[in-house]
Structure formats: structure tokens, C-alpha cells
Amino acid sequence: MVLVLNSTEVRAALPMKEAIRSVEEGFRALGAGRAVVPKRLGISIKEFDGSLLCMPAYITDQEALAVKAVSVYPRNQEKGRPTLSAVAVLLDPRTGEPLAIIEGGALTAIRTGAAVGIATKHMAAEGARRVGIFGAGAVGRAAADAVKEVLGEPVIRVYDLVRARAERFAKEVSRQLDIDASVAADPRDAASWADVIVTATTSATPVFDGRCLGSGAHINAMGANSPDAREVDTATLLRARGRIVLDSKEACMAEAGEILIPMAEGAIRESDIFGELGEVLAKGRAVRRSEKDVTLFKSVGVAVQDAAAAAAVYKIAKAAGIGREIQF
Ligand SMILES: NC(=O)c1ccc[n+]([C@@H]2O[C@H](COP(=O)([O-])OP(=O)(O)OC[C@H]3O[C@@H](n4cnc5c(N)ncnc54)[C@H](O)[C@@H]3O)[C@@H](O)[C@H]2O)c1
Known part of the structure; x- marks a missing residue:
């Protein structure tokens, strides 16, 4: 079964305290050579002033394997649409099978806020x-x-x-x-x-x-x-x-x-x-x-933030019965 989480459910299952804890672990794993994060792939959609990025990451000791597709359309604001849209897929590193499909706009905002928290805690x-x-x-x-x-x-x-x-x-x-x-x-x-x-x-x-x-x-x-x-x-x-x-x-x-x-x-x-x-x-x-x-x-x-946050949100949502399970 694959767990599907919308933006409201992501926010409910990933309080900032937990996001900071998991993303900090992700950054630490990256710094210690325990995460695989290739350079992200990007496509520019010039006709519509947008871009699409593909961001995979694997954190070996957190069993976090994920990929996020994220688009950034700065002019969307003028149309009342979000600047950033995204979807993240969390996979089981043992079998490669999908575990969760997660709305990525909320996930991205939260994991980016978490990076602000971590850097501020260690540098301010x-x-x-x-x-x-x-x-x-x-x-x-x-x-x-x-x-x-x-x-x-x-x-x-x-x-x-x-x-x-x-x-x-x-x-x-x-x-x-x-x-x-x-x-x-x-x-x-x-x-x-x-x-x-x-x-x-x-x-x-x-x-x-x-x-x-x-x-x-x-x-x-x-x-x-x-x-x-x-x-x-x-x-x-x-x-x-x-x-x-x-x-x-x-x-x-x-x-x-x-x-x-x-x-x-x-x-x-x-x-x-x-x-x-x-x-x-x-x-x-x-x-x-x-x-x-x-x-x-x-x-x-960095994709390690997404993988860490996706693994955390999945664990909490599963335990709390948040989201819907679907048969693929
Ligand atoms: N570093 C990361 O990991 C990361 C992650 C997600 C988004 N981002 C980037 O962060 C930026 C913000 O994302 P968002 O989703 O919050 O966008 P958003 O559209 O929700 O908000 C951006 C705000 O910036 C304001 N703004 C524009 N120019 C300004 C200026 N000169 N001074 C003050 N305010 C100004 C806009 O009016 C708008 O309210 C985007 O450029 C996005 O690509 C970075």
C-alpha cells in the first residue's frame, strides 16, 4: 500500500520541531558521508518563465530514499497561483517500492524553514x-x-x-x-x-x-x-x-x-x-x-532535506493514521 498525503496532512504530521530534528540529522549524514545526493537535474521552461528540478537522495542510516519533482514559477504570484509546486515520492530502500506520495509544496516550505532553524541555532x-x-x-x-x-x-x-x-x-x-x-x-x-x-x-x-x-x-x-x-x-x-x-x-x-x-x-x-x-x-x-x-x-x-523530511512525515503519519492508503 502507498500512503498519500496532501498539504494539510503534511503540516499536521510534520511540526517544525520534528522537521528541524530530522533535517539536522539529514545534513549531519551528508557531512559525514552517509548520504548519496547527486547534483540535481533542471529544465528551464522558458516559454512560461518556469523551471523544473528533479532531486533524488538516499540517507543510508535513516532508510530514507526519496525523489522530489519541484517546479518554480515566480510569475505565478500575479495569477494567484503558488510560486512553487512539488511532489515527493518516498521509497523503501530495501525493495525500491514506493511507500508514500507526498504533497511537496508544504514539505519544501517546512524543510526549508527547518534549514533556517538549524543554521540559526549553530551560527547566530x-x-x-x-x-x-x-x-x-x-x-x-x-x-x-x-x-x-x-x-x-x-x-x-x-x-x-x-x-x-x-x-x-x-x-x-x-x-x-x-x-x-x-x-x-x-x-x-x-x-x-x-x-x-x-x-x-x-x-x-x-x-x-x-x-x-x-x-x-x-x-x-x-x-x-x-x-x-x-x-x-x-x-x-x-x-x-x-x-x-x-x-x-x-x-x-x-x-x-x-x-x-x-x-x-x-x-x-x-x-x-x-x-x-x-x-x-x-x-x-x-x-x-x-x-x-x-x-x-x-x-x-538540497535533496537530503527532502528525503529526511519525507521519511519523518511518513513515520509520523503512519503512526497517527493520517492520510489515505492506496493500492498501486
Ligand atoms: N533554499 C531553498 O531550499 C528553497 C526552498 C524553497 C523555495 N526557495 C525559494 O524561496 C523563494 C520564496 O519562496 P516562496 O514559496 O516563499 O515564495 P512566495 O511567492 O510564497 O513568497 C515570496 C514573497 O517575496 C516577496 N518579494 C519579492 N521581491 C521582494 C523584495 N525585493 N523584497 C521583499 N519581498 C519581496 C513577494 O512579494 C512574495 O510575497 C523563491 O525564490 C523560491 O524559489 C528556496
């Missing part, structure tokens, strides 16, 4: 509380859940190009998470104030000026994933030099404008990259030397 300065979120969409929302998990009582300022979205986001987050969340007047109002910044926008150009960052800030750059697009500017990368952590070096060197553009400008070098999140976790390497360091986590998304 002690006592960090003020969180600036750029982009009031699905990933920004999951990031709010994640910082609540790892920082205890964060105070959030959200900035979105569409003010009404930021206002709705602040209202919902305040009510649902019982934390102080408000709308930033402009990008600077969030960036210069925050101890932790999350960029989760569809912007291809920097969303704040890195020169205004406070001492000790930690940035999670989650949104952009093409070589000519970036949410974070060269000034920020210069301030984080030596304290830059990537979710996957191979993927970021192919896809992350945040890294590739300043490298092409000669502003930073490969030696300015501290390492991968998986290594930081597996080897217990401290990224931050002092409370004054600016640190940066750049993510383009």
Missing part, C-alpha cells in the same frame, strides 16, 4: 532575538516557525514588496505563534535592526544594503537559486568573509548568485567560504569566533 550570536524576514510567502512563514523553535521568544519584523502581504503575515504570525511580529517600514528598518535575517523572496536583486547590517548579524539567504540572481549584495558577503556556510558547495558553486557574482567581481574567493552546513554539524566546527562576526548561510536547497 548568543542571545539573538530580533529577526528580520524578507518575503512574506510560504518559506518566510516556515522560517518564522523555525526561529520560534530555536530562539525561544523572537521578535519579528517582516518586509515584503507587497505591503498587504506583510501585514497579513505579521497578523497571522503574532496570533498563531504568540510572538511579537510587525511590518518593517522599509528594508533598512528590518536589516539594520535584526540579529538574524532571513531572505525568502523571489527577488533576483539584493533586498537590503549590506552596509547597514549591525555587528554580529547572522543572515540566512534562502530565496535565489540561479547564477545571475541574488538577494544578498557584495557588501554583505564582504562582511561575512570567512564565516560563509553553504548548504551544498557543489550546488551553490553552480547556482548561487550570492557567491558567484562577488567571486566574478573579485570581491571574495573560494577560501572565504567556511564550509558546508553538514560538515559544521558532523565535525562540530564553530563558525563564529566572536559576537561581532557577521555570519551567512546560503541555501539553494
